[in-house]
Each structure stands twice: as C-alpha cells, then as structure tokens.
Amino acid sequence: MQNLTVNGVIIDDTFAEAFGMRATAIIITAPSRQWALEAARSMTGFATSVIGCGCEAGVDVELSPDETPDGRPGVRVLIFAVSTDELQKQLLNRVGQCVLTSPGSACYAGLEGTEPLKLGSAMRYFGDGWQISKRLGNRQFWRLPVMDGEFVCEATTGLTKKAVGGGNLLLLAHGGAEALAAAEAGVEAMRAVPGVIMPFPGGIVRSGSKVGSKYKSLVASTNDAYSPVLRAQVASELDPDINAVLEIVIDGETDEAVAAAMRAGLKAVIDLGPERGAQRVSAGNYGGKLGKFQYHLKDLLP
C-alpha cells in the first residue's frame, strides 16, 4: 500500500465502499425560508442511519423562490432507504408528521425518478373527503384543507434506484479539535455539492462502526480499529500521534454525486492542512466484498 501525501496530509491508498440504495427527493416550500427549513429539519430529524431510523435523510439544497413550483422559498430534501417499501413508509410518515403540520408548508416532487412514490395521493385522506385533486400539465396535486388554509402536496414524487449510500471519509487527527475542524471543513464543502446529504449530526459521525459484534443481537458495533482508546488492545489502524478520528458519511442520488462530494470534501480537508486539521485521511470499506460502489481516494484527489 503506497500512501500519498498532499499538502502534508497523508491520503491512504484505500477506498470508501458504498451500497446501492433507494432514494427520493421532495421540495418543501413555506412562506419564508425559515419555515421551509423548520419543516425540512423536522422531517429529516432522527434519520442518520437506516440501521436504527429506517431511512437516512437530509437537506440537499435550499431553493430560492424562483426555483420552486409555487414561487416561495424552499428546500430540497433527500431521503434514502434500503427498500422501496421502507422508503415509501418513511416518506409518508415524515411528510405527514412534519411537513403537513408545519405552518404554511407545501410539498412537491423533488425527483422525476423511474417510478412514482405516493405522496399527496396517500396523504389526501387527511382531507376527510374535502381534499381536492388538481392536475396542471402532467402533474397532479392534492389540496387538503388545514387550519391555516390549504396544504398543497404533489400526488407523487419519483423514486431512484441509482442512489448510493455510505460514501465516507475518515479523518484522522492529532486531537479532537483538529479532527472536528477537518470534518467541519469537509462537510461544508460537500454541502455545496448537489444531490448529496450527510445524514449524521452536522454531517459528522464519531461512532464509526464495523460489521458484526460479539453480541448476537447486534449487526454492527464500534469500529475498534479506529478508536484511540483501544489502540493497546486491538489491531489498531491508528498511528501513535493520532488521537481522534471522525467520519463523514455521504449518501448521494447517484454514484457521481457521491464521488463529487467526496472530492470536494477531500479538497477542503487537504486545503486545511495537517496542522489545523487532519493528518491523515482514510476511508471505510469491507474489503470490497459487500458494496457495489468503491471510491478510491487517490482518484478523488484535487
């Protein structure tokens, strides 16, 4: 294994291993940017990992009024799951509890997709018979009476089967502050890339995991090889001067989006340099046996 050093940052010759996922996108609009974000944050809360949350979701991009169907501020939200059924279920639960409920909100398809996922066509029953279906061009909308007027919700949104989950960067730093600075820089750069979300808190995850556990009931457990406190007890991946590791996990609408996000993040981490940020960048994989997608760090260098 031949590691490269760029701007003083060591780049492992390894790859992030990622999986095919089902994903969809919706556009949430509201009378103001603030309320569009409130709705979006609410519906993407507790959506860090499919393992415990059923889906992974986050805000892809904010939209200006002239970019939304109804001319109001909005956001595009991406949602990922392992199966179409689960995605459908999560989508309806989350839109129903968090978007329908949010003041002045409206909800539209955010993706054309290969097949439709129910959105308004399932939510409509909340209207108790007073819901109104309207078709404009090729798009169908449902209007549900609510206490501040109407909740407008497109009948369906699109499903993509080309989505990718689990792109990642592992940022190995001298201390916790440096690791966090590197991760923050990486996430900020990735957020500018369309079509991706970083589902963990602030885009960052500290509890990287490995497959399996000594406990039969668990499918994943702590990534001991990267935990500095276990350095003396397990086959550690950490050099002696590495005292903190953080990971950025990326889900993307497409293979290309994940690659682009990782490229942007990598560049930001390298630009930050080893003093203020990460000394070394690696990526998580399972030896290439499990995931369909591999993102080799050396291919993503600036």
Added chain:
Amino acid sequence: MLTLIKGGHVVDPASGRNGVGDVWIEDGRINAAPESREPDESFDASGCIVMAGAIDIHSHIGGGNVNTARLLLPEYHKAHLLRPNATPLSNLGWSTHQTGCLYAQMGFTTVVEPAMSPANALHTHLELADIPIIDRGTLAILGNDDFLLSLIRDNASPDMIEDYVAWTVASARALGVKTINAGGSAAFKENVRTFSFDDEVPSYGVSSRRIVKTLQTAVASLGIPHPLHVHCNNLGVPGSFETAATTMGAAEGVPMHLAHLQFYGYGTEGKRRFSSAAAQLAEIVNASPEITIDVGQVMFGQTVTISSDALRQFAARGSARPKKSVIYDGEGNGGGIVPFAYKNDYYGSLQWAVGLELFLLINDPWRVFFTTDHPNGAPFTAYPALFKLLMSREARREAMENLNPQALKHTTLGSLDREYSLEEVAIMTRAAPSKLLGLADRGHLGDGAVADVAVYRRDEDAERMFGAAELVFKNGELVVRQGEVVSLRPGKTLRVATQPDKAIVKKLEGYHQQRYGLSLDWFDFPDWAVGRDEPFGEVPCRT
C-alpha cells in the same frame, strides 16, 4: 302472377314438409297446387333452405318508450356520425325504416311489439305504420290501470271486465293483452318499491295474483287467440325464479304466456347469491302444457333496457350505463328506459347461460319462443349469433371459454349437448308463433297462406345463414335478395277483432269525463289517424 321457388329444401313443420321441393306463390298467397301451369317468374333455390317468413312474438320495436330510448341515446347510434359503425348501437336498427329493413334481411316478416300502453296506442301505431316491409302486431297493456283495478276491487262481474278488456283491445287495435308486473306500477305510484305476486296494491287491496287471474280469464273467455302475455313481478331479482314458478302455478290449466323467462331464472345460491334456476323453471314448463314462454336471451354488449315495468326500472336506475335514464309514470303502466351494457363478468355470464339453459332444457319447441326481448337482452340484430349458439354445442363451448367460469359453474349449460335442428328452429320461429298468436294465415307454407317466404343459402355456420337471407318474399313480393332490401312495401298492423259492448263505452265515457274532464275521444282514435291506406289487418277471435 305465378311465382315458383324451385328446388329448395323446404322446412315447413306445420305441414310436415322437410325435404327438397317447390313452393308456389300466386297473388300474394301460397298456392300449393298450381297444377301444370308455367310460372311467370322462377327462383332457383337449390342449395337453399326454404321456410315461411319468421315471426317474432316479443320485440320492442315501436311506441312511446322505444322512442324515448332513441331520444335518450343519440350518441349510441349514429349521432356522431363521423364513423357510423363505431358506435355501440349502430347495428340496432333504431329508426323505423331500419327496423323493417333489418328484420326483413333476416327473413322475419311479422314482428309483435309486446308493450303498448292503451293511452299511447295512437303513438305506437304511428310508429309501427312507419316500419316498412314487415307486418306488425302489438299487445295492449292492462293490469295497472285504475279502471281495471277499481273493477276488481269492487267485485265487478266477469262480463263487465271482459267488456272493458274487449273495448281496450279494440280501441288500441291490439293483437292481445299483456300484463306487466301486474299492480306493480300502480303500487309504485303509491311509493311501494318492491312488489310480489301476492302483494296488494295499497289503495285497492287487490293482489297481483288477482289481477293476473282476472285478465287471464277475460282473455280466454273473449277468445283472443294469444293467451295473456305475462311479465312477472320481481324481474331480474335474485330469487325471482320463485315468482315465475308461483305465477306459472297460477295458470291452473288455462293458457298463459310468460315473457322473457330468462330474467326470472335466478336463484340465490353461491357466494354472490346469484345463481341459475333455469333447470327448475324448465322442469315446470315441461310439466305444464298450458304454459308457453319466450326466453329474452342476453347477449353481450351495449344495449338499452326498455320496459313498462316502471317499478323495476326505477330500481335499476343506479346501474344505468351510460348514466342516464327515463322513468315515466303514465296512465296505467308508464315505463322506464335504462341503458345497460352486458359484460362477460359473473352476472352477465350467468344471465347469458340461463337463457341458453331455458332454450335447451325446455323440450317442446312449440312452447319456447326465440327472443332477446329486443333490446332488453340484446338488440334483435344478435339473432343470427343466437341461432348459431342453439344449433351448435361447439359454438357454445367456444363462447363459454371467454366467460366467467364461476358463473358457469352455477349453471347446467356445460352439460347440455342438445342442438336445435332446422325443423325445431322453424317450429320455434314460424309454426309455433303462428299458433300462439292465432295468425293462421302465416308461419307456414300451406295452401292459401300469406306468401311470406324466407330462403336461406345453406351454410354450416348458422350465423351466416340466418344473418342475410338469399331471398325474402313478403305477401309474395320479393323484398330481399342476397341480404339486400330491394323493395320497401308497406306492411300492416294486425289486430284482433273484439266486439265491445255499448254499455261499457257509456261507462267509460262517464269515467273519463269525471276523472279527467276529458271526452273518451281523447283516449281513442279513428283508423285514418294512422295516416296510411288500410293500415290494419284483421285477426279473428277464436269461437
């Protein structure tokens, strides 16, 4: 003029002829013994079947309700004429002109419109007179009219009831009497929504059974050849076979005709509580020589149901396709027009099978009549296809492949091998109707019969054979050649000559003055009103 139809296979059950031979026509009549004269014109009928012109005893071809159906459904025949053949009812024969032509093309020369409200008799006769080529007859509806119900309630003498029936038949120029859901339409006007044979009409306390029995007796006593034509209560209702069975039981040895029995052939078995009871009904018919029936076969596709059974049609409004209908509260019956499309789903398949079961399980072709209750079960233009089903079990088997197997399981159709012979077809459509209606001068090729003759080119495929006759003669005149109409002669409307008593006329005059403030003239009309020369043909009563 002497005409010879030469060398065809003559099938004439009335005379027992069934073999190759000649048929001679002179001056509009069959001439069985032309001695050794030369014909003025001769038609080669070799390779053809020669029969008398067919008689349809039950087909709604004209009158107020039929015209209302035309009015209701312009889009279903040729209204949007861009591609006239693409509309669901474009083969229906919807105008009077087309009705006459299409019947003649199939070799039918006499057709009975079975439901004329006496109050609208003139309208019916105006329409019938506009149907070219064929002769027509029509049955007057009684049994929901206040006058009759009042007579029965007040225990009027049988003579008075007979006089009233005789007056009605005479003034309406009818060929017989029909009763439709007897008492049901009157009860419906009093907000009754279901009505069975032993239910009573509220304001009169008179049951349907009593009305039917009263009319049956009057018709028989008057010597009107056609027995009372009964449209039972509960048409189309699951379990209605019991109504039909009870009604047949009430015939009590006196002739009675039950119309479109198929619509009563339903039991309540199975998951959908809709099953075939055709076998039970056929058994009763087989055991009751005084009963005749016609089938009212259902065939698939768009049609429109036209019935004077206003109560039943009101109930059927919800199933109208397209969703529009007319319900009419007339004097006496009124009626209802409800468009409907028979599909090969469970219900349609079952109805189709029930009709065929009746055809095949009733043994005596002299007592079962060939109808689709046009247009209720199917337009009469479906007749050729129906002949084929009766004459070929293979055709039935093929047809069943496209139908709902669950429905067919509730019928005996799959086990029936019977195939109608040409002679049986000729009985059912010629000889038997002649007898049933008292039209002694037609339905056969005997000496002196009206020269209504249908010549069909023999074909293995009965649908092709009966769909377009090779030659058709009406009163000796060639009207169809190779399936095309070649002459549009006017036909006549046949009426039975009853002689009403003068006393009843006076009583009726008083009744109409009192109840409507109108003279009886409003409810009668002179012959000239029909607007044709000699519009009527006379049929004698039995003596």
Added chain:
Amino acid sequence: MTVAWIGNRDAQVPLAIEHATALLVKSRCPVITLDTDVDATRAALALARRAGAVCDTLSDGVRQETALFTSSGGMFIAPTEAIRRADVVLIVGTLPPSAMEFLQKLAQTEPDLAGGKSRTVFSLASGDLPDEVAKVARVISARDTSVSGAAALLRSMHAVRRTAVSLEGFEELGAALAEARFVAIVCSGHGCDALALEMLQGFVSDLNTSVRASMVLWPASERGWGSALVSTWNAGFPLPVSFQSGVAEHDPRRFRASRLIEEGEADVWLHVGSEPVSPPDGIELIVLADVANPIDRAAVTIATAEHDSVVFSGMAGTFVAKAAEASAPSAASVLSQILEQLPEREVAPC
C-alpha cells in the same frame, strides 16, 4: 278556395309547387323548419332525405326539452295522471299558453287517487298564471334570481344545504313535500332552459328517495314537440336532423335552423307551421301555412290547412287525432307533391 303566391303574385298551387321544387333542386343547403302535424312531419322528413336538407324546429323551448332527454333523461308523469294523483304541485317558470287549461284543471280539481288528500299548488312561476291558479297558488319567490337560480335553490334548500339567498315561502313547501303522496313539478322548455330542467330533474330524483315525485314537462310547442318525436322514430334522431351527408345526423348546434339561416349557410328555407317568419337577405323562403296573404319577402307561399290530422297534445301527453275539414290542401299533401317532383338522389339507408 285554394291559394298560393309566388312572391306577391297569386299563383295556382301546382305552379307554386313547381316553383318551390325548382328552388329546392338548385339549393345547396335547404332547411326545413317544422311545427306541424304528424303527416306533414313525415312528408317533410321524406322530402329532407331526398333533398339533402336539414329539418329543425324554430321553437327554442323544444330544443331545451330535447336536450333534457338527450343529456340526462329524468322522471316524467303524464299530465292526466298528475291531475288524478298529485297532492303537491309546484309550477316552475313560465308555461306556454297551451298549458293554461291544464293549470286550471290542477287548480280547480282535487286528486282522486291521492288517498283522500287534497291538492296544494305552489308557484315559482314568473307570472302569467290564469286567475284560477293565481288565486289558489302559494307563491314561492326567488326575488331577483333567475329561474335557473331558483331551481338550484329549490334543490339545495330541500336538501338543507347552504344557499346565498333563500326562497321566500319555502317553509310551507318543504313541509308539504315531506308529507306528500305524489309531487308533480310542472314546467316547460318554454320557461326553463335545458340546464334548469336538468336541475329540476335532480330535485325530482332527490324527492324520490322518500316520497313519489315526477315532472310534467309541458312542451313549449305542442306541434313542435310532435314533430321532434316523429323525427326521432323516422330518422332515429330528434330535431334538428340533417340529411346533408346522405345519412341522418343530429347536432343541435351545427344544424340549428336559425343559425343556418342567420349565418347564410342555408340558401332555401321551407317553413311548415304557424310561426311568423321573415327571411334574411340571400335566402329563398317557402312557406306552407294557414294564411290569407303571401308572407312578406317569401319566394313562395302556399296556403295550407289542417285537415284530419294527428298532433301532439300536451294534455294527453301523446298524439291525438283531430278531425277537420278544409278546402286548402294539407301541408303533408303539398310536401308530398314537391317530393314527387324532386329527382331521385343517391341516399344511404338511414
């Protein structure tokens, strides 16, 4: 005395017929308007078939009534039956003069088949009721609302749904409807357009969920409605019916006679009936009517009279025979003579 005119000049009837025939022969788009008896309608339809003409009525009311049937149907009752059964009568909209005798009968008699109940007449009519009716009728008023609006109010208020305004006097009607044995809504295409009639039919249908109710649809023109019915069985379609393309076609807009005449599409106009007509420029008018003078600007006028004839009667709700004698020829006979003189035309069977 038999009279006919070519223009304003007296002419022998055969000559007038010949002239009329010549006009039809050279016509590209002849229109026949009818308001007449059965035989004349039959003859006119036969003539239209031969001449490739359009047949229509000039009665806008008949057009509305036809549209009610073709577009939705409904529930109807014979007027004579209504007289005997209806204990609640509601008159909606203006009725034509031919209905006045019927309205009087309703007002002056009690139903004999209503289980001993007496009759109450309500009126949502816009005036012109006979005194006998006006005297007894309970007036329901929709104030400034048009008859279509009033019909909508009836239906909506009966179903206890909200309305922007109320019908005055509805309460009494509502109570009567709830207790009714048989409700007769009396109206006509004369006073209600097709949509108002359809609305009233919706009301009738609503009523029938609990009581019995039906509509007496009094024809705006008795003869016009009769002509429409004859056309329906003869051609398969109500008026207007066009034979221009060789087969019968029904289209109330394309073949509306008044439009064809006003827009100059028709070039010859044959009118059979009593309504006054006046031709626009560029159209040859032929009139068969019971007149003593030539019709102004008509190319041909032939005085005809009703002989023994059959006409539609509003009261009977069907056709009735009317015996009559007259010296002038009947319209049917004149039309038949024109037909005989017209050359044969290749016509597809209808």
Added chain:
Amino acid sequence: MSGLTFTLLAEPTQRLDLSPLTPQKLAGLSAGEIEKIELGGGGDQVKVGDCFKVEGSDPETIVFEGGSKRLDWIGTDMEAGSIRVTGDAGALLGRRMTGGSIVVKGSVGPYAGSQMQDGRVEIQGDAGDLAAGPMAGELRGMCGGTLIIRGRAGERLGDRMRRGLVAALGGCGDYPGSRMIAGTIVVAGEAGRMPGYLMRRGSILLDRPPQELSPTFIESGPWFSAFASLLERHLMQEGIVDYPFLGEGPMRYVGDNAVPGKGELVISSLKV
C-alpha cells in the same frame, strides 16, 4: 421535408369533414393519394383535390392555408404532430385528440376540443358554444390537454369537462363550467350567467364577477393557498396569460350546493 400545406381553393359550398387529414392518417401517402381522399360532410362527394391545392410532404406538420367556418372535424383523433389553420375553422376542432397541437388563426365553430384527451389547441379568435364540451347525448366533455381561446367563447364552455385546462381570454357566454366534473377553466373578460351551474368538482377562475352567480354558490372568503401561485405560474408557463392572474387573496366561492358539488369559483382580486 417541408410541411404539408392544404390551400383552400375557394369557400366550400358545403360543410366538409376534414377528419381524414391528420398527421397519422396521412403518413406514408403521396400527394396524389391525398388529393383523392374523399371528404364527407355534405351532399356532394368531394375529394381533397377538389377543394385544396396540396403542397409539401411532411404530414407531421399540416397547414390549412385559408380557412372557413365550414371546415369541420379538423384534427379529430389526432395523436401527434401539428396542424395550423391560417383562417377560421368549423365545428369539432380537435375532437377527441390525444396529442399534438393545433393552432387556429381565426375563429371556430362549436365543440372545439370536444372530448379532447391530451395535446394543445389554441384558437386566436372566438369559439362557438360547448368548447371542450360533449356532443349531444354524451356524458363526458374534455378529458385532458389544454384548450386556449384568445377570443370569446360561446355558451357552456367546458360543459361536463372532466380534466384538463380551458382558457377563454375574451370572455364567454352563459353557463361556463356547467355540469363540470373536474378540471380547470379560466376566463378573462366578461363571463356570462351562472358559471359552474350543476358543477360537481373542478375550478373556475374568473378575472371579474360573472353576470349572475347561482345562489347555490357560497362565498368561502379570500383564498390564500400555495396552489393559487402554482396555478398562476402554470398559466404563465403555458403562455395563457402573462401576469399573475388571481392577485392576492382572490375571493373563492364553492358549489354547486344544489348537486351537491365541491367545485370552486375563484374571482381574481386584481381590478380590471
């Protein structure tokens, strides 16, 4: 390939049924074959060549040069491609079309867009009665697509309409949206009496109060909904209007309560 052009030789002496002249039906035919197509509609047997000069070859783009109120059934059952009429057209323009586009420079007769299912029809002049409506007896009007009338529409605009968008920008006659089942009707200009009479569902948008509103329509207050702007933007995208049609808080009425219906009638808050 150049579009197929039919130049009208003279005002037709009878109504003509032009339904055979659509892109799909003419595909693969030579000019000579096209000239021999028989056109029904009137008493005389008329061939295309008797009435039109035929030029060009690509039937995907059809032009009727010159026009007449007697040219009926243009674009009937059309599936794709385009038809342009440089003058007037007759009845039943675009009847039952399922795709493609039709533009008419002049005015048209009744039943424009009757039972159309998809595609786009634009009439720059006026339209007759029952635009987007059914023919006699039929229970369904327009089922989809977009019909734009820049001039005035006749009576019963969008009668029994089920889906799609109809706009009349020069006003309309009485009873727009009568018996409407669903869909959207937009009227700018004077609208006649009783919009939405007997309507069950659907939306009628007006830029001013109608001549008479049925009392069975109930005011439900000013309408604030994201859908209003969605609709306005759609109208602008379709080139129907070039300004936000409804304004802020347009008044909304619901009805027809007589039916009962759940339709809506919205009157723009902009002053005209």
